[in-house]
Amino acid sequence: MRSLRVRYCRLRTDGGAPVAELEALSFQQRFGAVSVAAEGIGGVETQPRFRRQGHMSRLLRQALAGMAQRVDVAFVSNGVEGVYERFGFVGAVAEGHLVIPVRNVEQAAGDDLEASVPGIHDGSPADLPAMIRLYNAAHAQRPWTHERHSGWNRLIPQATWRPGSQTLVLRTDGAAVGYAVLEGRAFGDPLGSVTVDELVAENAAAARLLLRAIARLCWKRRLSEFTVREPADSLTGRVARHMGCTYQQRFPPSGGMMAAVLNRSSLVRKLEPELRRRAAAQQPDRVFDKAFDALRRGDLFPDDKALVRLLLGYWSTDDAHVHGMSVPEPYREHCTAWFPGGGTPSLPTPYAHRLDRY
Template identity: 70%
Template sequence: MSEHEPTPGYTEVADQDVRGLRVRSCRLGTAGGEPVAALEAVSFRQRFGAVAVAAEGIGGVETRPEFRRQGYMGRLLRRSLSGMQRRVDIAFVSDGIEGVYEKFGFVSAVSEGRLIVPVRNIERSVGAVPGAAVPGVRTGTSADLPAMIRLYNSAHARRPWTHERQADWNRLVPQTTWKPGSQTLIVQTRDAVTGYAVLEGRAFGDPLGTPSVDELVAADAGAARLLLTAIAGFCWQRRLSEFGVREPSDGLVGRVARRMGCTYQERFPPSGGMMAAILNRSELLRRLEPELRRRAAGGRSDSVHETAYDGLRRGSLLPDDGALVRLLLGYWSLDDLDAHGGSVPERYRDLCTAWFPGGGSPSLPMPYAHRLDRY
């Protein structure tokens, strides 16, 4: 074997990412110790509604140019997924390449959406957009992070695909020499923080374009309106006509923006994008049984629930894991399953309709991948 020929060996090294996430480095190497292909397995907890489960995500995938198109990445993915299967019951990809990850059981499982808010609509709604600061809104600091984490978890506690933020969370983009980093606005009501917005940092010297808000969370409609007004004022000063907010349309901020007048842009990729794969079906469903009972809200007999749930765990009911994860996350409803050629027995249809209502329903918010939690 030559020095540059990849060995069949495979290594995993557990480490701690600077962003506070637990990361496992997975590699194929040469006989001389040089890497051929590498990826990161990132650990986090992902929500399926009111229940969060341990999960791992694939990121940082790369192969050295001289070893590409020779099957090494496929070998690496199979080995790393085998290791993931021993640790967690589900895996995710934050930004999958089209036509690649389907070979390993992944399916596109969340759409990409954002609110587009015209400045003139804010002007009409509040009477005028001030060029100065909005009363009650101030610039945020690192001391505001605990309150921001509490607000986020409260606002999105039952939203599929969200991460459960811990007390040490800080994914804000730091300021560097040529980039201002994340800019944070805070709504302060007496001694409490009742809302925040994180504006995407742009490189110094970038031409002015539509501003993007990475995240906007509020405890009430009043705080949401103050933040939207402050951002509109920022745009007004720069003679910009609109801004984007990366928040789901069915949340509090989305409802406030819709009342003011906005557009919601949503993209459903046929392949790639944000993807998921079930690794251990039975164990995943065991962990999610409380969530399925919550969605059904006790409206079906225990015997029907137990029989259907047992079939779901064993795979006799909805045997396609790809369809199942889309249904569990709310990316699909039962009607979507029907449209894609799937079906469930008629005796279980009412129960499955309650289990899988699709995102944006009263029992299940629409799934959303918040930008600051992507890896």
């Protein structure tokens, strides 16, 4: 991902002293096969002596008003509980990860973990172009995901008191066919766990070898399991499920990864190609057009918080129905196709990989 463009929004006293500040970051955010211009809120801070006086609420409202002049949707990468709901945001991505027992990987491999895994090498900056290619092939059309461009490097550098990223690359005939980015350990940390921030492979055989390499590392540290931050419907997730694993998902009632619709009609218009793709409607038809116009106007799912959850795949049409939102019979077929929920053939699970969060 290219460096995020950042705007700074600040409040100052009449004398010029800083009161509160936040960053508005510009990027492209995906709703499946279509990405749209978006902005995210980060770096929110109020000076200690000005806290609890309403300054941040005022700054957020001003910042969102400015965002609405530029983009149609806003995001928060890691919202504070009980804060952003007041400004139209809603949790839109569930946090999920795989927990894989080392014994299951060993049994699937058919041998013990003493032998090294062929083709595994420590990664280097020269591997980044291949890693970007593999990542985009695996995840670029996943809701919430950023497509990574040439020059992307969000790997965390390691310092004495700061854990950095450890990268393993799998090569076959000299070409990279998979990689894993491990969450590093700070100096002095106990060897109590292994967490993989990303594990992406070109095919199932490569994914199995990478999982075996991670399991071998755990075996050497006398650990019984490891965590992989990949969605269950990814290639890695499918291979791990075949080996035997647990998929843990958290749906926070507040905070977390959040989104807000700023301009409903404009956002829905930009996502029309994506809605046609989900409905497999390549040619205009009157029912689609009527349903689409009703969605754009707000006659269908008038709550913008529900709309952004539906568009991103956090909710399906059935989920909306459970929460008291009915769909008129003429539009039910289209709404079911538009909003199947993530983890379905037409819409992968929404997922925000840690190395792309701001």
